[in-house]
Amino acid sequence: MSDDVLVMRGITKRFAGVTALHEVSLTVRRGEIHAICGENGAGKSTLMKVLSGVHPHGTYDGEILFEGEPCAFGGVRDSERRGIVIIHQELALCGQLSVAENLFLGNERARRGLIDWNRTNHEAQALLDRVGLRENPTTPVNDLGVGKQQLVEIAKALSKEVKLLILDEPTAALNDDDSQHLLDLLEGLRSEGITCVIISHKLGEVTRIADTVTVLRDGRTIETLPAQGLSEERIIAGMVGRDLEHRFPPRTPDIGEEVLRIEDWTVHSPAQPDRVVVDRATLSVRRGEIVGLAGLMGAGRTELAMSVFGRSYGVGISGRVLKDGREIDTRSVQAAIRNGLAYVSEDRKRYGLNLIEGVQRNVSAAALGKLSKRGWVNENEEYTVAERFRRSMGIRTSTVTTPTGTLSGGNQQKVVLAKWMFTDPDVLILDEPTRGIDVGAKYEIYSIINDLAAQGRAVLVISSELPELLGLCDRVYALSEGRITGEVSREEATQERLMQYMTRGQSS
Amino acid sequence: MTTKTAPAPAAAPPLPSRRININLRQSGIYVAFALIVVLFTVLTDGALLQPQNISNIIVQNSYVLILAIGMILVIIGGHIDLSVGSTVALTGAICAVLTVQWGLPWPVAVLLTLLSGALIGAAQGYWIAYFGIPAFIVTLAGMLVFRALTLTTLGNQGIGPFPDEIRSLANGFTGSYLGNVGLGPLGGADLVSLLAGGLCVAGFALSQWRKRSARLGYGQTVDPMPMFVLKIVGVAVVVMAVVVQLARFRNLPWVLVLLAALALGYSLMANNSVFGRHIYSIGGNLQAATLSGVKVKAVTFWVFVNMGALAALAGVIFAGRLNQAGPTAGMSFELDAIAAAFIGGAAVQGGVGKVIGAITGGLIMGVINNGMSLIGAPSERVMLVKGLVLLIAVAYDVWTKRRA
The missing domain is CATH 3.40.50.300 (P-loop containing nucleotide triphosphate hydrolases)
Incomplete structure (x- = not known):
């Protein structure tokens, strides 16, 4: 044999x-x-x-x-x-x-x-x-x-x-x-x-x-x-089939004053209301800044983001969310969107897209009000918006009415990003924005994130891939067991250092 | 806004051939309807398309078609309503009590009946939307509860007769306000009916034309001109053929006028209103809709309120048609309405469906009912055929989806 x-x-x-x-x-x-x-x-x-x-x-x-x-x-x-x-x-x-x-x-x-x-x-x-x-x-x-x-x-x-x-x-x-x-x-x-x-x-x-x-x-x-x-x-x-000299597109950060501040944010698990999932977390993001949130699975990253975004997760939530120094209402998704927040979920198929509808209807889904007058949607405007995003973001699809379920992962992610860009948010929370996406499309997503920051938006990126956070972010917070255990600037950040913070204070 | 894209090829241009494929898939239901009409026209030696029979088909199925309009919205939203048959009976009984026993003027009575239907829908919508009980359970309970309330209201006997206005809404025809005109070999026909039909066709053509020009103005792809003209001519021929036959008989049934208005209004609502879009997005992906800021609970609640109000309308018409509110009214109407929606292309998972599709689905069943009774088929065979048609329609839908 x-x-x-x-x-x-x-x-x-x-x-x-x-x-x-x-x-x-x-x-x-x-x-x-x-x-x-x-x-x-x-x-x-x-x-x-x-x-x-x-x-x-x-x-x-x-x-x-x-x-x-x-x-x-x-x-x-x-x-x-x-x-x-x-x-x-x-x-x-x-x-x-x-x-x-x-x-x-x-x-x-x-x-x-x-x-x-x-x-x-x-x-x-x-x-x-x-x-x-x-x-x-x-x-x-x-x-x-x-x-x-x-x-x-x-x-x-x-x-x-x-x-x-x-x-x-x-x-x-x-x-x-x-x-x-x-x-x-x-x-x-x-x-x-x-x-x-x-x-x-x-x-x-x-x-x-x-x-x-x-x-x-x-x-x-x-x-x-x-x-x-x-x-x-x-x-x-x-x-x-080519050398990727840089896995991350170049960027010159232009960072302004603080936009988003989350203070003493505490969240309990809906399944076990006595268990603390996020523990007095405080963090801030400035205009034009890309901030990373690192943490092992179960550290409470997604729970933090989703509880801030319209209390979409958790019970017994306390703490304050401030935008431009003023406390804002984020108790419902509608209020969060109205106050300029956007959340791109880690699971785009479950939480991000209507897979049986086309690009056009997905892009408009979070801001239909902008396309309608007295409750009636202007479909032609909607089409134009979808076309614009298809071109500017390079969404590869034959038409904007093609169901998003037939697109590749990278293109689906661009559709979700387009949906939130159309709401014109001041703060974007991107949860695992490149999960399950191939190397070439990742580069495109990174470029889009850079552009969002360059437009003066504040971007918070959650990622399990430390090299991604290091390559993309100006600052990285480490989360462990629901607590912010460290904050490092781009210059100081190394994988080893972040990993130390991410495993700090673990009881087991 | 400018966004850099990585070195990658630009998007492919739109492929026209694919569009036509999609259109064929969507139009399968209309082709099937046409084939069924042709089949029964041949089997009945043309009796199916006789003026009086066309009128019968419309009047006999009007209440199921009204229910189907509400049901398609419920199903698009990812729910189901099993209680509409009982709601038809209960609201019919309420209307009878209001008019016959209390002697209220008919417009007030009808309005109060519609309101009570909306309240029935609101009660169920509350449990479904805000309490989180599956619609199947809530409306199954509703089916029993509202039937029981019907029996209580009626004291196990029929109440009638209804005022003439309500009867003519269900059974009556528009008047010959302008007299008849001769149509050669077809004989005399009512001028008002013909004008109404002509106006509908003209309105349809005009709105399609404006839609097309607007789309062209925005640089979108549209059907090629011959296809566009063919579509309008096809609709015009069908509408005018039906209208001419009706005008030769006893003019337009009032329920047809009502149905046409409902079909138009609800189609517009489903396709072009924010509320309609929200129904589709909830049925397509509940979590994504929630995280996009759609008020999922409120939308679901109002979809059931709407279903209740439409069921009340069907209840008034059904009772008016029989000239009596009876304890067994509306039996198994929910199944006919659900079948109409699914034959008309709704998806079991929600998120897919069209008002016009549901109406076509309801008409397919109506034509099968009518055609088979014209050729003297026993009722068990009618049931058998309707069951198989439902199965085949959904199987076809699943099959085309799998192929795509």
Whole structure:
């Protein structure tokens, strides 16, 4: 048997006239961690869906050899029988069911049609030990954080005697601790001889744990490189097909007086009203300034932003919000918008866009009043506004009536930004503005943010990616367990320093 | 405002061919309606399109069509209303008590009835919008409660007869104010009806023309001229054909005049008013609407108030048509109205649908009802066909969406 556990050759996959994969080849050696990198839309996920049988044999051209034998998977069950398991970006767990029930879903430990609960929980415990998850197997999955849920997914894969484990963006939703644990676990699985294919946008992780990196671009294999000594810049160059000298557009800050001030802001959790989520936070943003808010997951960043924006989160809120030195009413979203605030959510599909409507109706959604007289909307003006933003922001869509659900992540984010720019806010709070967006589009979003600041607006950016905050912001606040634990200027800011503040005062 | 964009290609120009595709998908319902009309015209040897029968179809379905207008807004908002049948019965009973037993003048009675319908809607809207109980549950409870109140109000017997004005609103026709004109082989026809039809067509053509010029003025893409003319001529032919047939019979039914006004008003409201837009945005993505500053609760509340008022209007017309308010009035009307909305292209998840679509959906069911009874089909077969049509219509919608 050869050393190559998986060989994919000349894979071509078309969707309704669009070629998603063009003669893609991929060779994975036994027992390695193989990273696949590429911008959104490069074909990474499609390739993995071809491999795992989500796109069944016959819907694509090319051949797949697994352990030297040709494969013709008709569905996911076929590929799982051969030991190929894929863990999707959106976790496929039933939240109401227990960990053990999830682990053996579709593969139940049963005798004559009745579940053997002792065996189920016993075997589940063994699997949890293997992935280092100290939880009771009878705990409902909903009670676990995203990081632990990811481990349950991996344990589920192990229960199927996995030989090749495919992970699609496994750390995208995890904080640094959980990511760390997951990467350690993958290295552990490698030493057990399990081969891993991992799709990731986080190049730091890729260079850390991968043995080999394959770069895809526009549905083609660009190169396969040994990860030893590979730099992030080198991978990015392959992904974008050009050298990104600067990941951040240049900017000369022009900072004026203070616009937004949040004082002694305290928020309690709606689920457990005695738990403090944001604890006497005080921060300020000046005109033309881009201020970052750093924090680990669960530190209370989004909770802070959403509670300020019309009390959209939390109970028992106290504290003051001041604009230009005067206290303003932010008790409803309408009041917050009227007072010049805008909040771009971290989850644009859930909280930002009406996916079945076009760009035009989304852009106008937060400021229909500006386009209407006595309650009647002027659709022609609305169209003109949408067209203007489409041009100025480079929203790539065939028409402004195209449903936003069909746009790419970067273009969707531009639509959400356009929606809030149209309200002409003085303060913009951008929550993870580049999450799930490819490198090229990130640059465009950064340019837009810079322009917003240059127009004299105050911008507060929440981000999990420290390099992003360092590259973009004039000042960064660190948040830990709901408290502002530090404030650093652009000059003093380093990842290490921020990380210190972000982990300060943690009780556990 | 200038925004730098990264080195990337400019946006592709609009693709005209795609627009036509989309239009075909949206117009599927009208094509289906036309095919069903043709089918039953052939099956009934033309009896379907006889003047009296056209008039019957309109009058017999008027209340379901009025309900469908309210229901489509409820469904676009992501809700459902199961109580409208019972509301029709209760408001019919209220109207009967006000006119027959209390002897109030009819305009006052009708107004009070509409108000009571709005109150019924407000009561349900409160639980749905402000208390957060799913509309399915609230209106299921309403269905039982309002039916019970109907029985209490009526004391388990019918109340009638209604004043002539209310009866003619439901059953009557516009008068021959200007006499008849000869239409050659078609015989005499009422001049007022013909003029009204002509005015409608002219108004439609003019408004479409102005809309088109305005869009062109703003540099938007519009249908090519032949397509535009074809559309207007098509509408004109259909409207005038119906009007001529009606003018040859007994002029225009008053409910048709009312329906036309409602259809026009509510279409405008749904498409062009801030309130209408808010309904679509709530149904499309509730959280995004909330975070965009839409007063989600208030909008939902008023959608149900509106539904209640329209159900009361349907209640008055239904009672007036039977000349009696009865305890079993409006039975299963909610299902007809919901079916009309879904056949007319509404989406189960909300956010999608058109007033004209719902009316067309209601007419499709009305024509099937009428056509099948003309050929003497038993009622169980009518039910079977209506059920299958609903299923096929929604399946077609799901299928086109999946293909897109």
